[in-house]
Amino acid sequence: MRSTILLLALLLTTSIAAADYGAPLVLPEAETAADPAVIEVGGTYYLYVTSSYVNIECWASEDLVQWRYEGVAWAQAPAGAWNDRDVWAPEVHTDGEYFYLYYAANMMIGVARAEAPTGPFTDVYDHPFVGGGYGGVNGLAIDAHVFRDDDDRLYFYFAGYQPFSVVRVARMSDMVTIDGEPTTLVKPGIVNWELFVTEAPWIVKHDGVYYLMYSGYGADRVNYAVGYATADDPLGPFAEYVDNPILYKDVAAGFYGPGHNGALVDPDGALRIVYHTKVAPTIGWDREIRINELCFTAAGRMYVGFDGCTQTDEDDDAVDDDATDDDDVAPVDDNEDDEDDDDGCGC
Numbered sequence: 186m187r188s189t190i191l192l193l194a195l196l197l198t199t200s201i202a203a204a205d206y207g208a209p210l211v212l213p214e215a216e217t218a219a220d221p222a223v224i225e226v227g228g229t230y231y232l233y234v235t236s237s238y239v240n241i242e243c244w245a246s247e248d249l250v251q252w253r254y255e256g257v258a259w260a261q262a263p264a265g266a267w268n269d270r271d272v273w274a275p276e277v278h279t280d281g282e283y284f285y286l287y288y289a290a291n292m293m294i295g296v297a298r299a300e301a302p303t304g305p306f307t308d309v310y311d312h313p314f315v316g317g318g319y320g321g322v323n324g325l326a327i328d329a330h331v332f333r334d335d336d337d338r339l340y341f342y343f344a345g346y347q348p349f350s351v352v353r354v355a356r357m358s359d360m361v362t363i364d365g366e367p368t369t370l371v372k373p374g375i376v377n378w379e380l381f382v383t384e385a386p387w388i389v390k391h392d393g394v395y396y397l398m399y400s401g402y403g404a405d406r407v408n409y410a411v412g413y414a415t416a417d418d419p420l421g422p423f424a425e426y427v428d429n430p431i432l433y434k435d436v437a438a439g440f441y442g443p444g445h446n447g448a449l450v451d452p453d454g455a456l457r458i459v460y461h462t463k464v465a466p467t468i469g470w471d472r473e474i475r476i477n478e479l480c481f482t483a484a485g486r487m488y489v490g491f492d493g494c495t496q497t498d499e500d501d502d503a504v505d506d507d508a509t510d511d512d513d514v515a516p517v518d519d520n521e522d523d524e525d526d527d528d529g530c531g532c
Contacts, residue, residue, distance in 0.1 A: 219472035258304035400444035
């Protein structure tokens with residue numbers, strides 16, 4: 186309990202002075218970039234982000250450092266279509282024959298297909314894939330994530346609303362078909378770091394354990410952060426890590442609102458986390474992309490390795506020993522004016 190309270194205090198007060206957050210990616214032609222997802226194909230990495238809110242664009246790199254603009258991968262839908270605006274959170278996967286783009290639009294999820302990772306992607310359906318009465322979801326749905334397990338079974342994770350955003354999952358029988366009713370895996374807290382929001386799911390499997398990474402608090406806020414939950418099965422039940430979040434702001438370093446992450450394996454075989462941060466410490470959608478190492482201790486604790494994968498499980502004991510009394514910790518507060526009208530979207 187004390188370590189959990191301490192991390193809530195860290196959201197407000199602590200700066201990791203020695204941490205190497207790394208410079209944001211330089212993406213040609215991008216005025217803003219958020220909600221990143223990366224796929225590697227034949228030694229080239231393809232990055233998709235929220236950018237124009239009407240198109241989905243693509244960047245490519247061989248080293249995750251130097252990026253080139255590959256153009257529009259999915260073009261704006263006609264006015265009046267179900268997916269004509271508020272387009273965000275793209276993610277691309279392949280079945281070995283085609284590439285599939287999953288994206289949110291108008292608070293529902295679509296799926297499109299192409300023969301190349303750069304597109305052009307064409308929608309599979311003339312209606313939402315999930316949400317608005319499709320895919321077993323009558324309401325809203327955003328932030329799609331597809332996970333293929335070692336046995337080739339497919340799982341579809343997303344953020345739904347009941348009424349606040351929750352992380353849900355459903356089986357898939359193929360890349361464009363939901364098989365069965367979605368179930369809820371993670372619900373947000375009210376007075377903790379999540380503040381009514383759990384969204385942007387991403388699964389990492391490590392040593393047979395499924396790590397469900399997700400973001401909370403609201404993507405336009407400096408307190409946006411990343412936590413995780415674990416399970417022995419991709420359908421759950423998932424247990425939230427007691428010391429969430431694992432990725433959070435560092436105001437003194439100008440590191441604001443990290444969240445909506447994906448994961449990838451770099452050219453050297455190391456696991457990486459790709460995510461966005463806010464540019465300014467004010468409410469808004471000004472975001473940019475960063476990449477850092479994603480690490481595990483011997484006991485299976487996940488953490489972001491800003492200075493490499495150097496932490497040990499003994500570090501956890503040191504945090505517990507130094508924890509302050511519960512009465513000494515202030516409640517979580519944005520300190521960002523009174524514009525508390527965030528809808529928790531992952532846009």
